[in-house]
Amino acid sequence: MARIGVFICHCGENIARTVDVAKVRDALAKHPGVVHAVDYRYMCSAPGQELIRNAIVEKKLTGVVVAACSPHMHEPTFRKACAAVGLNPYLCEMANIREHCSWVHSDREKATEKAIELVRFLVEKVKRNRPLEPIRVPVTKRALVVGGGIAGIQAALDIANGGYEVILVERQPSIGGHMAQLSETFPTLDCSQCILTPKMVEVRQHPNIKLLTYSEVEDVKGYVGNFEVTIRKKARYVNEEVCTGCGACIQRCPQKRIPSEFDRGLGRRTAIYIPFPQAVPNIPVIDREHCAYFRRGGCRLCEKECPRGAIDFNQQDQLLTEKVGAIVLATGYDLIPSDIYSEYGGGRYRDVIDGLQFERLLSASGPTNGEVLRPSDGKEVKSVVFISCVGSRDRAKGIPYCSKICCMYVAKHAILFKHKVHDGQAFVFYMDVRAAGKGYEEFVRRAVEEEGxxxxxxxxxxIYQQDGKLIVRGVDTLSGMPVEIPADLVVLATAIRASDGIVELAQKLGVPVDEHGFLSEAHPKLRPVETQVAGVFLAGACQAPKDIPDTVAQASGAASKVLSMFAQDAIEREPTIAKVNEQTCVGCFECQRACPYRAIERKEIRDRQGNLIKVVAYVNPGLCAGCGACTVACRNHSVDLEGFAEEQMFAELSAITAA
Amino acid sequence: MTAYAYFPGCSAHGTAKEYDRSTQSVCAKLGIELEEIPDWVCCGASPAHAVNHLLSLALVAKNLDLSPSDTIVTGCAACYNRFKTAIHALQHDRPLWEQVKQIVQPTKLNGRDFRVFHLLEVIHEFGLEGVKERVTKPLKGLKVACYYGCLLVRPPKVMAFDDPDNPKKMDELIAAVGAEPVEWEFKTECCGAFHAVPHPEIVLRLTSNILRAAKDAGADVVSVACPMCQINLDLRQLDIQKRHKVTFNMPVLYFTQLLGLALGISEGELGFDRLIIDPRPILREKGLV
Amino acid sequence: MKQATEREQLTRTDELPIVLTEEARKFTEEVIRRSGERVDWCYQCGKCTAGCPVAFAMDIEPSRIMRLVQLGQGERVLKSKAIWLCVGCQTCTTRCPQEIDPAKVMDTLREMALEKEFAADKEVVTFFRSFLDNIQRYGRVFEPTLVLQYNLRSGHLLQDADKGPLMLFKGKLPLRPSRNGAIVRKIFDALGGRRQ
Structure with missing residues (x-):
């Protein structure tokens, strides 16, 4: 027989002003199964909780309903109070008579009536509640970081320095990401390589970091604390154990005219190459597509040249399986192709380049050794036009968002150009200058005021070509005049989008992607580095366009989340998850199709002799988020949600209809 | 092959007779059947849509009602644009469609799915290879600046003709008959259109820029696909000369005249003599006439 | 009441400052409704002005027309020459990052200007009227009378007079007009009836 206690809170005047709490108390006292009903000014206060604890003990309560505010506020408070005196916390429920009643009504009589009903429904539900135990999931204290740009590097270092093992996976031959391509960084004009390479080296040398470059995550199974990751380690055709990075092979390679990805097509590389001199690891890869041996047989000059015998044309891709407890996604960004506007030449003009290409032109280690020369004819650039918002903030191109970093790097480009070409002229077309960061506005003003x-x-x-110049036809809306500038070079600040392949990876993990292809954080304000999938965290521009300071901060944030998770031996999860009735389940697996969390597995039921009787659905408690989609999909009601069972819901609804 | 309903446009019977005739002869040569819409009326061009949206739709709807076929072709870029825009608007706005029907009182419009093509599309669709096969006099050595103007390509969402800044269809046809299309930047710059009458100085400025760009690109002639563009680029060279003392002497031919020449159609039929800047000297120089 | 009229007076002059009254919002809304274009989305990037082939001749550039519509400055906009100078080339429409069709907005503004009998650019209005008269009479454009009528009405009597004989000589002028005027007149009548 149920013995329910009902505790009605005044919430100061918040509830009592509109709801006659005494009347509610008296009504509930008469409700079948209720053995105790009291009201109190602040139920969440220490004496209020004391009231509940005492009643549980004295009246031998089997269930508690607290009629107060939203369960979002105080459910944990009251459940803890119950647990303290030995009542299973899942036998305690809250009726929300504040947000759902007193705050939204003014008619005292009707509000009181509604409050009574709200509490009654919950009493009916609580009568049918079962004690539940939190699910404890063991944690593998080892993290996977996907992406070896500054975000992944920072996250990996922080976790590794916290004392845990990290596997850092990067699909390019070297870590470093886009930051390695930059010449200088705003707003301080630090040399990007100079501040980044020490971190890259630290990653390489860190005893807790296992670095897998030229590798990609192929598959992810499992759940928080217990992921199993398959990583494809692509064949480099160079034995990493043996190679010393002497570079003799690169010197010897006859294929010297391959457009360099790192220099974004402005420089050339060989078929066996390292992407840039400071690459980590300093081990070349052979680009099969361009290698003479792979194309036609023969050549093998690199093999002959290598003093260590490190070249291995027979190397195959390897599939590695790693167990990890947490995953940090730091997959970064790409620029949209600069042919997005056919009115800007649609990619036809060699002297219309993007921001990263300009970084390479500025870089001392770049294809022009830091001289600003035109890609088409190598002539020195005397006048350059920078165009912001190319693709960004363009609803017509499906990119309504601001790419955030362009205003700043355009100012940086213009300043650096002026430093290199003193008599040159730099023009910037902008719609708004967004310089909201420490020292940012001052930096932009410096471009205008000091650098001209x-x-x-x-x-x-x-943009069109005329007499060897690019004619840029724009406008200055401040004067209201159309403007024409004959320029030697045009640099487009093309929009930022999430890296290629991120959607596929997100699907493997069940991490939601927003409408523009960036990974979604769990909450835009309060959970910015977590995802909806427990144990998967975000760092850097894969979540939204971000500059280096923000990226590093977020990476450290993600790392601290991982570390606090690893500080526990097991993770507790809410037990309000789906449960399959194996007796009645017919194994149609409609639930599996409905489940957005990939939590439903197949379970074989065998008899004592080991003969297969049937296959039924099984809910993986590590993955289930308790959304209830499966309970709706199930044709014969064989799946139910713990804590929100159909029986409980029906009891609640019946109480409403009865009222 | 089914016949296209042919909408010649008003200029075809006046300033652009040579376009109409060269169109007819080229299509005959290629076996493209044209059937002129009986009793067609003006599409309203710029003045109609510029001052009365309904009027511009009604004039097109009337022509559609008169059309013997659901597949319509016109050589005029402005008419093409008006037709496509009106059909697009009517298809996307049912109440508007009803309103227009009340004005036009159509008899044969219901349930028809009209498709409008520009002559360039029809011949391009006919096939570059097919055109090439029929060439009897390749236009070797003739450098042509293909000028498309505004209304063929813009707005691309409605016109869906080709790249709005660097269209290729005419260039490909011109190349198919052996001439050399030049790369240039003013393919779709505006010629000033109707301002030839109210504000000729605007047209002079815009056409000068276009002609200069063609000249700079090394073109011998400009090829066009619109009577309005043609007359602005051709006739206005006289004023440019008179007022600004700049002589381009740049023949502006309809693309059908160039195609016709390569397909062996007689000079008389193509009406070179009707152009203001006579193309025959340069054609003669290249050994093409 | 008197105050209101004074207010109105203020908004009706071209003098500064722009006075923002409730009337102002009504004009914006009317333009949006009639054109079906979200002029209120314009964020003043100016790409329309930058690409406009006739911006050089305009008194108010296209992007400023959009801005003044947003600010409800009906008189300033409807009395501008710019709306008549727009040639409808749709470069702005093609390139607008906010998916606004400024050329269509210009059409609407011209309609509204004519309703208020504003015709800031006499030449263009005269040409449009002559053109529409011409097709009402003949069904198709008959160039000789169109040019003649325009010259007479606009007072530019000798404009292009030198070209007539040349065009005639080149066979570029038709000798007889089309006889489909009745078809077009019916449409004009139906529209006229609807209007009143």
Whole structure:
């Protein structure tokens, strides 16, 4: 027989002003199964909780309903109070008579009536509640970081320095990401390589970091604390154990005209190559597509040249399986192709380049050794036009968002250009200058005030070639005048989007992707580095366009989440998850199709002799989020949600209809 | 092959007779059947849509009602644009469609699915190879600046003709008959259109820029696919000369005239003599006439 | 009441400052409704002005027209020459990052200007009227009378007079007009009836 206690809170005046709490108390006292009903001014206060604890003991309560505020506020408070005196916390429920009643009504009589009903429904539910135990999931204290740009590097170092093992996977031959391509960084103009390479080396040498470059995550199974990751380690055709990175092979390679990815097509590389001199690891890869041996047989000059015998044309891709407890996604960004506007030449003009290409032109280790020369004819650039918002903030191109970093790097580009070409002229077309960061506004003003960069407010409508110049036809909306600039070089600040392949990876993990292809955080304000999938965290531009300081901060944030998780031996999860009735389950697996968390597995039921009787659905408690989609999909009601069972819901609803 | 309903457009009977005739002869040569819409009326061009949206739709709807076929072709870029825009608007706005029907009182419109093509598309669709096979006099050595103007390509969402900044269809046809299309930047710059009458100075400025760009690109002639563009680029060279003392002497031919020449159609039929800047000297120089 | 009229007076002059009244919002809304274009989305990037082939001749550039519509400055906009100088080339429409069709907005503004009998650019309005008269009479454009009528009405009597004989000589002028005027007149009548 149920013995329910009902505790009605005044919430000061918040509830009592509109709801006659005494009347509620008296009504509930008469409700079948209720053995105790009291009201109190602040139920969440220490004496309020004391009231509940005492009643549980004295009246031998089998269930508790607290009629107060939203369970979001105080359910944990009251459940803890119950647990303290030995009542299973899942036998305690809250009726929300504040947000759902007193705050939204003014008619005292009707509000009181509604409050009574709200509490009654919950009493009916609690009568049918079962004690539940939190699910404890063991944790593998080892993390996977996907992506070896500055975000992944920072996250990996922080976790590794916390004393845990990290596997850092990077699909390019070297870590470093886009930051390695930059010449200098805003707003301080530090040399990007100089601040990044020490971190890259630290990653390489860190005893807790297992670095897998030229590798990609192929598959992810499992759940928080217990992921099993398959990683494809692509064949480099160079034995990493043996190679010393002497570079003799690269010197010897006859294929010297391959456009360098690292230099974004402005420089050339060989078929066996390291992407840039400071690459980590300093071990070359052979690009099969361009290697003479792989194309036609023969050559093998690199093999002959290598003093260590490290070249291995027979190397195959390897599939590695790793167990990890947490995953940090730091997959970064790409720029959209710069042919997005056909009115800007649609990619036809060699002297219309993107921001990263300009970084390579500025870089001392770049294809022009840091001289600003035109890609088409190598002539020195005397006048350059920078165009912001190319693709960004363009609803017509499906990119309504701001790419965030362009305003700053455009100012940086213009300043650096002026440092290199003193008599040169730099123009910036902008719509708004967004310089909200420490020292950012001052940096932009410096471009205008000290470096003489000309800022023009407006978009550019057309770029075309005439007499060896690029004619940039834009507008200055501040003067209201169309503007024409004959330029030697045009740099487009093309929009930022999440890296290629991220959607596929997100699908493997069940991590939601937003409408623009960036990974979604669990809460835009309060859970910015977590995802909806427990144990999977975000760092850097894979979540949204981000500059280096923000990226590093988020990476450290993600790392601290991982570390606090690893500080526990097991993770507790809410037991309000789906449960399959194996007796009645017919194994149709409609539930599996409905489950957005990939939590439903197949379970074989065998008799004592080991003969297969049937296959039924099994809910993996590590993955189930308790959303209930499976309970709706199940044709014969064989799946139920713990704590929200159909029986409980029906009891609640019946109480409403009865009322 | 089914016949296209042919909408010649008003200029075809006046300033652009040579376009109409060269169109007819080229299509005959290629076996593209044209059937002129009986009693067709003006599509309203710029003035109609510029001052009365309903009027511009009604004039097109009337022509559709008169059309013997659901597949319509026109050589005029402006008419093409008006037709496509009106059909697009009517298809996407049922109440508007009802309103227009009340005005036009159509008899044969219901349930028809009209498709409108520009002559360039029809011949391009006919096939570059097919055109090439029928060439009897390749236009070797002739450098042609293909000028498309505004209304063929814009707005691309409605017109869906080709790249709005660097269209290729005419260039490909011109190349198919052996001429050399030049790379240039003013393929779809505006010629000033109707301002030839109210504000000729605007047209002079815009056409000068276009002609200069063609000249700089090394073109011998400009090829067009619109009577309005043609007359602005051709006739206005006289004013440019008179007022600004700049002589381009740049023949502006309809693309059908160039195609016709390569397909062996007689000079008389193609009406070179009707152009203001006579193309025959340069054609003669290249040994093409 | 008197105050209101004074207010109105203020908004009706071209003098500064722009006075933002409730009327102002009504004009914006009317333009949005009639054109079906979200002029309120314009964020003043100016790409329309940058690419406009006739911006050089306009008194108010296209992007500023959009801005003044947003600010409800009906008189300023409807009395501008710019709306008549827009040639409808749709470069702005093609390139607008906010998916607004400024060319269509210009059409609407011209309609509204004519309703208020504003015709800031006499030449263009005269040409449009002559053109529409011409097709009402003949069904198709008959160039000789179109040019003649325009020249007479606009007072530019000798404009292109030198080209007539040349065009005639080149066979570029038709000798007889089309006789489909009745078809077009019916449409004009139906529209006229609807209007009143």
């Amino acid at each position: 960069v000309v800022y023009l407010r407006g978009r550019v409508s057309k």
